[in-house]
Amino acid sequence: MGKRVRLWRLLYSSGPRNGKLLVLPLDQGLEHGPTDFFPNPSALNTDYQFRLALEGNYSAIALGIGLAEKYMEDYAGAIPLILKLNGKTNIADDHEAVSPLFANVEDAVRLGADAVGYTLYVGSPKQHHEILQFQRVRQDCARFGMPLVMWAYPRGRAIDAKGGKGTLYAQDYAARVAEELGADIVKLHEPEDTNDACPEPYRSLHEPAPERLKRVVRSAGKVMVLFSGGEKNDDDEAVLRKVKLYLESGARGVMFGRNMWLRPFDQALALTRRVHELMGG
Amino acid sequence: MGKRVRLWRLLYSSGPRNGKLLVLPLDQGLEHGPTDFFPNPSALNTDYQFRLALEGNYSAIALGIGLAEKYMEDYAGAIPLILKLNGKTNIADDHEAVSPLFANVEDAVRLGADAVGYTLYVGSPKQHHEILQFQRVRQDCARFGMPLVMWAYPRGRAIDAKGGKGTLYAQDYAARVAEELGADIVKLHEPEDTNDACPEPYRSLHEPAPERLKRVVRSAGKVMVLFSGGEKNDDDEAVLRKVKLYLESGARGVMFGRNMWLRPFDQALALTRRVHELMGG
């Protein structure tokens, strides 16, 4: 029951309010270091993202325990929180990537979050650990009625040897994993065009971008798909074309971070409003 | 007591209802990725398998927590559930295969399942972990009265060096492991013909298929054996010959997934009915 209450809040009482999701993520400081903020130093102060989420009427802001505890006080209640539970630095390589928990579902309950976020490194040689750890999170979610957003990220030596993390093979598999392991919402990336090193039948498959996206959405089944914005793109129109493409593929929404908060605040807000128009909220 | 109640439901109040078992498994999306669904894309939607299990009068459907929670609502009560508790992707290789839990026996109880499924990678260099994890599942099963179905799969570098996972040596050993570790039902594969790289006495053993199957069934002792259908075979008659052979070997039933749900729905249903005839239900 709690899960339905919280999902309803995310889908119908914030953001576009029509079942679509527009999420502002901020975990790049941990995942990539301060490097990501160089193009817009003011974004280093997390108030920037909270203000953008609030004024831009996002469905939710997604960040970790340290940022949530320190900055949310002034925005509590005004903007739903997706508490990101695990993460790591990118200083060591990703050959056997694992993403340790640095918070848990009880923290999310305590902070009044409406969902938790969990990164699963699909296909990592250490997937064993990843999946076991995910199980405990999923069970806590069941216990507390907490929606679970999976960052389903193919990663590690093995997927690299099969074409890499961005291929249709990788993203399509990740979508299915999210469904089978029990996520409610999954964050995926738009699959790339190249598939030369993928296993069959993907290697022989040549589909245009809209078909690739639809395929991935289909593989996620009843899991709501959010596509990621990836690195910053300075061209507003290109960003909007992406959003449109993703929505037309059947995705429930988008999770755009750097493409939003690396813009000057007013530009980010303006772009957000145009995204809202596309989402019909 | 609970175990007897649940086993009775599987054996005598669904499926053939004569003590034989006809199980429809669906864990291939996690284990192999969406690849397996290419021959029949409609099977990507788990409603397909639930409908087939229901209309085809299967003894049970076997799948994981994500699919169970999302699709079972419309079929709850109408078709017994074997909740598969562990699994992994096949992106990384199987040299040191382990299969992490992504659900537990309490989840099965909560969902009203009539059994749980556990994959044990027999003989893996990490068998240590596999067996320890199995122990906890088995003890939870004892506590909750939950029947335990073991997917007894020889796997890893060591079995490869001794002839591979499909040999009589491998399958025969797996059958005994299931009995000694405390499974109620075991899923095995039909042993292959080749045994050149197996340890003695298997290397010198040359038995026809029916004898090989009987040997494996004998090694499983009081554990009920289900043979797997393996990859899809387009020839209905061949599939039926297999079922007949398995039943004549003393197996309690079959667990056929891709050989069923990769057929168009009506063909799958028709084939299922012919299997029922063989099973005498």
Place this chain on the structure above:
Amino acid sequence: MGKRVRLWRLLYSSGPRNGKLLVLPLDQGLEHGPTDFFPNPSALNTDYQFRLALEGNYSAIALGIGLAEKYMEDYAGAIPLILKLNGKTNIADDHEAVSPLFANVEDAVRLGADAVGYTLYVGSPKQHHEILQFQRVRQDCARFGMPLVMWAYPRGRAIDAKGGKGTLYAQDYAARVAEELGADIVKLHEPEDTNDACPEPYRSLHEPAPERLKRVVRSAGKVMVLFSGGEKNDDDEAVLRKVKLYLESGARGVMFGRNMWLRPFDQALALTRRVHELMGG
């Protein structure tokens, strides 16, 4: 107190009833696979061993949870059970041998066992894990008053480099380990004659078999020693000479599996009776 009650049952109310122990072990199916049963296929059915233990008046039968739960019903109370708690297959090599728990002391209590059995791979590079796991078993035994039988097996790359698992050095060390770690009863093997690769003073030690056995028994201190029968020997007289030798060395008894249950039932029973005569029960 519970421990004394259970030990009394093993020593004085079953088997020879004079403080000596005659134990029938059956863990070979897990440890070696069905291979071991080829000389006597009827022994694959665990009823064989239960009947032999009962009619042959053994002190106890030693086997794992799967066999105990499935076959003991008809013999419960009539023959004491030593529940073997850990084990593994021999598919992967033993360079870093570990033996995972597949049952625990609570299972033994639930099944009415009179002792538990634990295999410790003495000197394995992973002895760390082995000893930690043993500690938990020993503490549960203290809590439940359960006698603890240690299968003290030197194993792994390090003992191989020091002459191997069968040397006097290895068996003598294993005996002392059993005493220091807190076993009540220890199962050991008769030490071999060769010691060329052993550390001093063993390398320079040349003792006849009776002296070697006495040495090992002495090193076990107050722990009761059972010697193992090892592989099958077709010569009844040779088997009996072994038993006599072991008893004269100060051992409390013998644990003979394949040398018993690989014989046709009547021969096994007849041999057992001659062993009883030697044991003076």
Place this chain on the structure above:
Amino acid sequence: MGKRVRLWRLLYSSGPRNGKLLVLPLDQGLEHGPTDFFPNPSALNTDYQFRLALEGNYSAIALGIGLAEKYMEDYAGAIPLILKLNGKTNIADDHEAVSPLFANVEDAVRLGADAVGYTLYVGSPKQHHEILQFQRVRQDCARFGMPLVMWAYPRGRAIDAKGGKGTLYAQDYAARVAEELGADIVKLHEPEDTNDACPEPYRSLHEPAPERLKRVVRSAGKVMVLFSGGEKNDDDEAVLRKVKLYLESGARGVMFGRNMWLRPFDQALALTRRVHELMGG
């Protein structure tokens, strides 16, 4: 609430009493061995540091459980304690550095500490373990209202390959990690000048020391930054220039160990007083 009480004690009822922090750390005996005490053997007796902290009016003394339990009795209440929870020797190398807990938050509560200290080896190939262990400490801190000081130390093979632990890249990343993982206070080192082996944009960045320090403080966000004094510098004026520089960069204070307690007591006290003047307490 407890956290505010304790932080208030550290910031306003001891040390400079103006919100600035002057902390005396003593974990070098464990981290580096007695080596560090050779220049001033009297510092081997922890009474030395307690007396210095008391007479020098430090905000707190930071040390581990062994020293706290043995020496604090005479100073309890007079000087706040930051209980250092983890540590290791430097005998083995730091390629895959991890810092095990040797005390926990409950110990801190029992001893009346006003904060706990935790070393996180940022970017270590074993960061996985580091972060998981940190999570449990952070959650205990939340439960007990205990402020958390992170020693955010880039360490290990991976950071060495990217320029080393002392670069701006490393220190800047460490600052952000402290904020995202949920520290209250972070101990950092002054970033070095060289960045040739760092990833971009750091490699191309050439900022003077004050700018580098300000950048790091900015990346720590709302986390209070303490800069470390590092190895002993015999020149008092140089030490004071450092303190001044750090405070001007926005740091909340300094944590100077060897630069204080490796001086003769009277000199250490005199230098401490001059630091107080700079801190305006």
Place this chain on the structure above:
Amino acid sequence: MGKRVRLWRLLYSSGPRNGKLLVLPLDQGLEHGPTDFFPNPSALNTDYQFRLALEGNYSAIALGIGLAEKYMEDYAGAIPLILKLNGKTNIADDHEAVSPLFANVEDAVRLGADAVGYTLYVGSPKQHHEILQFQRVRQDCARFGMPLVMWAYPRGRAIDAKGGKGTLYAQDYAARVAEELGADIVKLHEPEDTNDACPEPYRSLHEPAPERLKRVVRSAGKVMVLFSGGEKNDDDEAVLRKVKLYLESGARGVMFGRNMWLRPFDQALALTRRVHELMGG
């Protein structure tokens, strides 16, 4: 409070009764195998050591759970017990030495022990595990009021590369580790003379034996130091000179095993009495 009671018993109501400690250790059978008993086979029977400890009026006997449970019955109350909690065989090498727990503090309480003993392999590449495990023991000791004796043993590949376990560098570091981690009593070895491979300043340090011993005692701070006797020395006078030297260095006592119990009983008793004279009890 319990800790004070128990320490008082060790220091003032047994052994020399003047605050000095004379401890008889017996863990060599596990640590080195029966090898150590060859010079005096009667010492294989633990009654030997208990009688020696009792008649020789030792402060305590130190041994593991197996020996304590089997032999202490006849001596309970008459001689204080230091229950050794962890240990291992020396069959595998010590490159990454770890010493697993085979008993815990609750066992010590149950057996009426007056202290527990814990071996910490200082500087082992697996020190991480060692320290974490030690933490749990220390916390249990705090909970139960149990004194904690650390066998602080430098060990492993890393210390070997820095001169070995017997150097002043190694022993001095071990002494400090014992103090910082929270031991009450530490067992150390007399530091050797050679330091060519040690890090500075030890490499350049050339101190006579008494100075080296005093240095180590000083580094242990408030932790009471016991020096080990090491291997057997047949020369009684040499043994006594050692004891005198150790006591003059500030040590609280000695822990001499093989130098006592490898002598014939009467000789061992006579030597013990001469040690008592030196200790002034």
